[in-house]
Amino acid sequence: MAYKDPDEMVFGHAKFPVSEHWDIQFGAGYVVPEVKVAPRPGTEKDLETLKKECVSIAEQACERAVGIGIPFFMLEQEHVFQQTYNPKWAGEITAAQAAVLEKYHEEYGIKVALRQTVADIRVEEKKPGLRGSDYDNRIAETVEACAANGASDIAMETMGGKAVLDYGCMRGDIKAILFGIGVLGSIDMEYVWTRNVKICKKYDCRPAGDTNCSGANTLMFVAGLLLDKNLPHTLAALGRAIAAARTLVAYECGATGPGKDCGYENPIVKAITGRPMAAEGKDAVCAHQDLMGNLVAAVCDVWSNESVFHDQEMGGWTPAVWLGATANECNLMNVAIQAGQHKILRDLYVLADKYRDPQALILAYDNAWRIGRAIVEYGKDIYLRARAAALEAGRIIKEAVEAKKLVLTRFERDALEHAMKVLESLPTESHRFIEECVREYKRKVPTFDPKSYEL
Amino acid sequence: MAYVQLEPKIDWSRVAIRYNVVVEGPAIKPEEDPDVKKVLPTEEPFLSVAMGVLYGDMEKTSEAVKKALQEVDPLAVIEKGLVKGMDGVSILYAKGLYYLPDVMLSADAMMEGIRLCEEKLGKPTKKKAKVVSFVAEGDPHDIGKNMVVMFLRASGYEVIDLGRDVPTETVIKAVEEHRPIFLTGTALMTTTMTQFPKIVEELKKRGISVPAFGCGGGAVNREFVESYDMSVYGVKAHHAPKLADALLAGKTWKDLRYEYIKVVGEWVDAYADRAR
Secondary structure: OOOOOOOHEOOOEEEEEEOOOOOOOEEEOOEEEEEEEEEOOOOHOOOOHHHHHHHHHHHHHHHHHHHHOEEEEEEEEOOOHHHHHEEEEEEHHHHHHHHHHHHHHHHOOEEEEEEEEEEOOOOOOOOOOOOOOOOHHHHHHHHHHHHOOOOEEEEEEEOOOOOHHHHHHHHHHHHHHHHHHHHHHHHHHHHHHHHHHHHOOOOOOEEEEOOOOHHHHHHHHOOOOOOOOOOOOOHHHHHHHHHHHHHHHHHHHHHOOEEEOOOOHHHHHHHHHHEEEEEOOOHHOOOOOOOOOOOHHHHOOOEOOOOEOOOOOEEEHHHHHHHHHHHHHHHHHHHHHHHHOOHHHHHHHHHHHHHHHHHOOOHHHHHHHHHHHHOOOOOOHHHHHHHHHHHHHHHHHHHHHHHHOOOOOOHHHHHHHHHHHHHHOOOOHHHHHHHHHHHHHHHHOOOOHHHHHOO | HHHHHHHHOOHHOOOOHHHHHHHHOOOOOHHHHHHHHHHHOOOOOOOHHHHHHHOOOHHHHHHHHHHHHHHOOOHHHHHHHHHHHHHHHHHHHHHHOOOHHHHHHHHHHHHHHHHHHHHHHHHOOOOEEEEEEEOOOOOOOOOOHHHHHHHHOOOOOOOEEEOOOOOHHHHHHHHHHOOOOOEEEEEOOOOOOOOHHHHHHHHHHHHOOOEEEEEEEOOOOHHHHHHOOOOOOOOOOHHHHHHHHHHHHOOHHHHHHHHHHHHOOOOOOOOOOHOO
């Protein structure tokens, strides 16, 4: 554990800060606002149109940044399919966006960062699967093209284990969720991130990190809001804890942070690694509504809007508007740091959401730390540590329910009880669990290909 | 933690109310719901079959179906047992008493039951109609499509599932070959959903039409979907069979756009302006 005491964890500070070009640091005593905007539909039709769109996004963000006096910010470009599929496009667009950021950096001295998030376009059921396919090779080439053309860092949202996870998500099957995210997701992460780190090291580009968007966020979105009827929120919370054990793999492979914004599991990962982390919450309502919009800001180092259409709002175009929103929040956090009141603000963020939902509860920094500690007890055993994370998250929820601080529906309570029983009854040897799951889910999930995980 | 000392000072009713707990009714057994009672069979062997489905228990459903097949016709087992159990599940899902995993497990149980019945029959049973489903080219996110497929199959439709990352030509060929009552496409990304109007353009070019092309998924919205013909914005996966049923009853894609809330029988934010 990077932190011996959870109280040490606070926004804007990481045990191991990260520096990137254009003079920016992460986790070095300030929180960096981030903006991310999705290119308009149709702009993917050719390289020139998409490049123009991405340059325009960068220019608008830079212009608003200097217009409202932002000292630093991160621009993230999440790739559309065509961008990752065509490494040449990725390289040229990265270079064009980097040129915009560099111009503002030189002219105003503003600290900037350009994150390129390479899309995971692999399709498990298409031969030869996740490893060595044309899609996979193009991903590697695109990572290199971005790193070589001015990206400050590379992030990804890898999809390993998704076929089994989706099966588990739709059936409330905690064993499938554990196997999909905790085992298959972790195996795939090691494959992808060993390669990403190797590529990034050749350039002035940080291998930042990954998020279990394809797994834990799928659970969160399917679970939905309080009145939705698709998945118990208690199960989504257990899935989130499992995801921390999986997202950790990127850092074990040499990723440096800052972690990716939609990785809601990041507070747990930060507790273990001490690496800076991005987060999103109340200023990401343009993309989706969560039930922890304040709480997730408590220990972040980058504060993001997640994503928004490139469009006009009353306050201007979205790159400007949403950078304004994230920057306003960061201003508050950074003033709190300067005034020595940051722990008070952190605690208020936590209290605003802690008992709104079990998914929020387990990410309160003291609970995140507990889950982190449960994970590290099992070292590098990807199965046992993921299982331990889920069990600890379950215990945290039950304690809060018993203390009458968190109220759950019968459905949420029953689902938690059932999941805990299943988790407790699972094998305590990894190989047994994995063999059992390969047999079971190969039969139940036609798109699951064990060979993609060398199983 | 310092904040733990602050907790007792907070009146949580001014911070967060879990309305799902507030509105939760008393616990009842699924078969005791008055509306479910109305659809469940009262006689054996159908009751055991329907109960297996209602509880999402594949093993019990299989056993009950095998036993039933020794004494009654496979079509009767499907219609009077399996389908009735699934009708009960739909009622409970609509009331918020069942959740998606319950529906999925029940659908799995029902499909297994149908498989056993078809095995006995020696041929597939007649389906309501054909539907073609796919995920847009370049898009690997298929959980939404998988839910749509499951809901449609559980409602008696034959679904041609083209999978994910599907090129336009493959979709067109499937439409030409199967002439579906309904085509469904899902996309998570703004830049992959642009395939939908291209498909419509290509269908028109070849002089083909579908009664409706349901489009939905992460970044998809009504405004975009209604910018091209034949389309209807699909909001939730479980709406798919209701839309298909409406098409079978003669509704058009234009009708579905304006009668969406009525057709699916529940409040849908995306169509709030057309609620009345």
